[in-house]
Amino acid sequence: MARDATRRRVLAAAAAALPLVLAGCKGIAALGSPPKPAPDVSVATDAIAVEQQLIAHYGAVLAAVPGLAATLRPLLDQHHDHLALLRARLIVPHGGQPLPSPRATARGRAPVPGTTAAALGYLRDAEDAAAAALLAHLAAAPRSLAQLLASISASEATHALVLGTAARHR
């Protein structure tokens, strides 16, 4: 039902833009596309979702293997730093669209492994995946956001290094 409503809105938006397109207003013709956030907003919201997902993975592992807290807390703290800075990049105008609801759960991945080494490997893989996901947005991001994404992605690569090293020492 919600999808129908969205589709109606899209159709309505397209119909509303039609006269402008016919009038040859190329610059305004973009209004005919479905209403969606500007590219930098969607890049930032996607990056926020990536961080929330990682934080959820850390939470799941900490709940399953509390003995890893000393190793994981510092890394988790840095993800909270990532999230805070990404959120600060988003300025939602008054009356603007609310942010997409976060996918802040660890679902969608295999359950957290019970052994310490396997749990560390699980998080290392999650860090690698997050680092790659952020880089995939590099082309669409405005310059300063691209630099922030690359820095956070590099930070996650270093986390994966730490987790992989810790897993080998267990």
Added chain:
Amino acid sequence: MTAAGAAVAALQGALAAENSAVYGYGVAGAHLTGARRAAALRNWVAHQNARDALAAMLAARGAQPVAAAAAYQLPFPVHGAGAAVSLATVLEDRLCAAYLGLVGLADQALRAFGAREARTAALRAAAWRGSTLAFPGLDVPAARPPARASGSAPSSGRPHGSPTPSHPG
């Protein structure tokens, strides 16, 4: 500045950082032994290769690659292994920042190249530092101390600055 001019300036910035790293690793390696000396030597060679690659990229754009200085002013005296590790850390931090300069360009290929090299520098810096940073290469005030890594290279202080040419020009 034109897009081409911005690309050349960012590439020159990365090249200057690589030149300084080649010099700095030569100093650091002399004060290290064993596995850390081997790592310094590996990185020294890697930075010479990166320097040559950047020089070629600049030449391909019709720009004169910035020359290495004969000697560089180190950010702090290096008389032992601890300072040598700190120097290597600073060199990689500085490189990470320089390569993020390429990520700030409009050119997509240079963006991707910069991100890849920034990641490599961040990994080397983390190995030397023995801990990770939330925002490698970016001047973001730290909300909390760097995260400690277990079982990695010994930690070092976080001196600021980097080797600068002692005879500019």
